Amino acid sequence: MKKIFIPFICLAMAVTCMTSCSSKKSPSSYKSGSTKQSATAAATLPTNINPDKELARVSTLKNFFKSRSITLNEKVLRFSFDDAQMKYAGFAISSDTNALSNIAVDDTADNIEYKSKSGLTAYVSAVNKRNVAVDYTKCKYYSLRLIKGDCNDVVLHLPDKIGWDSTVEKIKKTYGAPTSETTNDNGNTVLIYEAEDKQINEKYYMELVTDENGIIELTITFNNIK
16 A cells, blocks of 8 residues: 555655745746846936036037037026026026917017026027917027126036137137138127037027137027928
8 A cells, every 4th residue: 555655655746846946936037037127127218317517518519419408507408498497597587578478389489588696698589389379488498698798607618618718719629610700790709600410300500709708698599400
């Protein structure tokens, strides 16, 4: 009788061992799959969720389409920006807001004036890309003109660390030959740099007005290629 049960006992022990080994391998296999999924998910996350002041500082003019950023006193303005970001950078609107309360779909509003407490004047151009008419606070700004005036305590960083005190010679040495160079009625040198990226169907326009001490006026615009 004992001899009859021995094979069954051996078979039961073998099944138990196989089950035990299978259960031990299972967590290891799941962990490996989980790690792979996590790595894939991490790879698809955006790498520049928030504007980066260091990127705005050290980006080159050649890579301006990637950074799309300038800094004012360590505060980043990244195209396309809006009213909230202007406030973040220390500006308050000084235009007539009643005239900007009902911007039609696809319409633009130009020369919207902002002022900083430091005396910096800014003019922006807004476009309404929503499905209904909205006020300026819900529009995106695609163009910025800064006028330095008597302001001396707002630090500006353009690509390649160009700032207010950058002379014509330094700008041309850093950015290369401009698209055009002219002299305005006040005898100031006006440098224009333009580039386009057909992959994203956009171009930028940068105008730098300079005197003997550096930049006194700056205009940057990002537009679709027509």
